[in-house]
Amino acid sequence: MYPINLNLNGQACLVLGGGRVAERKVCRLLDEGAVVTVIAPSLTPPLQELAESRKLSWQPRAYQPGDESAFFLIICATDDEAVSQAVAAAAKAQGKLLNVCDVPDLCNFTLPSIVRQGDLQLTISTNGKAPALSRWLRKRLEQQFDERYGRWLAELAAIRSQGRSLLPTSRDRQAFWRQALTDDVMALVENNEIDAARTLLRERLAAWERKDHET
Incomplete structure (x- = not known):
């Protein structure tokens, strides 16, 4: 498998099935900003609530050939092997992204x-x-x-943004990060000393800039 991160914001995605597995898949798609349609005769209560609040579109019926044609990505979460086989054949013939839950041989991507x-x-x-x-x-x-690393990533993003204006070339920036983001900085993060790690990294950025001006 070739790993890839997809931007699903605004993309039309289809989930076949309305059970607990489908529920988990739908929630992940909605978290990523996808426009989700569910085709299933019935829904779990949480999916029903999402449908009633119009956070997803629900078609209360079984799959019909051609349902997949309007969608960028399809997830098949039914227990019907015949449906899974039919959806897989149709989706792959149209070059669609397809995941059939718990049947990796029918998928062209896994989650x-x-x-x-x-x-x-x-x-x-x-x-x-x-x-x-x-x-x-x-x-x-x-x-x-844990949440330490989410907070630290936000700090790194801010320092990286500052570094773009202080370090003139891509080569300078790459060299700085290779030498600055070291084990002692990450040890501070692991100890939940985020402020100290940020201060140390900013000091190194300032020292690197001074060195560039002196050379």
Whole structure:
């Protein structure tokens, strides 16, 4: 599998099925700003609530051939093997992005487990071979990479923005970050000393700028 992050903001996405698995998939799509349509005879109560609040579009029926044609991405979350096979054949013939839950052989993409802290996103994939291992690793990483790292990422983004104006070339910026973001800085982050880590990094940026002016 070739790893990729998709921008789904405003993209039309289809979820087939209205059970608990479909519910999880729909929520992830909505979190990413997708425009979601669900086709299913019935919905879980949370999906029903999302439909009633018009956060998704619901068509209360079974899948029909051609339903997939209007959508950028399709997730099939039904227990009907015949439907899964039909959707897979149709979607792939049209070059659509398709995930059939728990049937990796029918997919052209799989969904990794995700650890998210602010804009920091860590993903774990076993290429569909061992979802249980992905879940175990996700729980372990959630303990290790907690909200400290989301806050630190926001600090790094601000320092990086400042560095663009202080360091004139891409080569300068790359050289700075290779030498500045070191284990001692990250040790402060791990100890939840975010302010100290930010101060140290900004001091290094200022020292780097002075060095450039002196040479």
